[in-house]
Amino acid sequence: MDVAGFEFNGYSRGGPVFNHSDGVKGNLALGGELQKYRLGNEGDNGIELNFARTFEAGGVKWKVNYMPAKWGSGDITTEQAYVEMSGLSFAPEAKFWAGQRRLRIQDVHIVDNFLLNYGDNQGAGVTDIPLGGAKLGLGIFSGDKFDGSLPNGVKANRLNADFSEINTNPGGQLRVLLTSVSGSGQVNGGSGSGISLLHNQKDFLLPGMSNALYLQTSRGHARIDGEFESIDGTSAGKRVNRIADSIGWQFGPLGGQALIGYQTNKADLTGVETKDFSLGGRGSYAFTKNFKGLAELSTTTRKGAGPDQRLSKVTLAAALALSEDFWSRPELRLYVTKANWNQAAAVANAATFGANGKTSRTLVGVQYEVWW
DSSP: OEETTEEEEEEEEEOOBSSOSSSOOBOOOOSOTTOOOOTTOBOOOEEEEEEEEEEEETTEEEEEEEEEEEETTSOOEEEEEEEEEEEETTEEEEEEEEEEOOOEEEEEGGGTEEEEEOOSSEEEEEEEEEETTEEEEEEEEESOBTTBOOOTTOEEEEEEEEEEEEEEETTEEEEEEEEEEEEESOTTOSOEEEEEEEEEESSOSSTTEEEEEEEEEEEETBOTTSSBOSOSSSSOOEEEEEEEEEEEEEETTEEEEEEEEEEEEEETTTOOEEEEEEEEEEEEEEEETTEEEEEEEEEEEEESSSSOEEEEEEEEEEEEESSSSTTOSSEEEEEEEEEEEOHHHHHHTTTTTTGGGOOEEEEEEEEEEEEO
């Protein structure tokens, strides 16, 4: 909603799980960043509200933005609090900002993960600098957040460069995100670096189908998505490599998204390496304008120091929505989730869904999801 320079938008999800007996209402995943297939498996309730006011003074456009959030039983937190200005005579297209700002570039919705994301800390920067047909964004960040600071004697700084809208082929664009981290008081040094390549393709194979290919690597205290990694002064960094591909489609009443991904994580101090594989997808079919059937299937594995872990999940749901489109929200769902995992996964997750050696679980619930 945008009325006379005032913007109000947000996101929320929630709803009851009816058949849990031990407090486990979701979050059935092996721990990998691309392994929590979320339909009928969220395991949380929450809301984020975003308030913004734009105005013009002296020919310069200003924006003040504030976003509080509340998830589960936790406190209300500040997700965003920043000021932006644009329309400056020497750089009319560029947008300068300072504060705490989300710079989430692109997510894979079915696993609720932004694979490129360089915001969420106190910082300052500029976006939308014209660069020969492409655009450049720059950001410099401290390790502090609006709601808290790093411990005394611990420092972290991060520089990101975001090159976007690089045309590569008809319907195709490349995006490159660079990360450099420095600091002091960190375990095993305070440095880190990372690079992410993202290629988006419209009308991939068929009209109505899109494809996103991710190639990413990071080391030390730079996280694979472009943020900080383990900068609390008590944890070491790690070396991470990831390749992932996500497709989306909408063919009349049939829509969906699918993902295949492989990621390795190697701890700096111990040298222990985990290898995570993820394959899954969610499809929707609109029987009428406001009624859809949903199905999500996934299989994931984690290999590391112990026995190989495996978890598979299937969810079926009936949904009320505003339109036939896969992305139509609000959406109100009645779902049934069935998940199975092996004994190694049960042992590794004995404190949660694998308690008492359990190797399967069924969840039944109602969930809403809305963004506006």
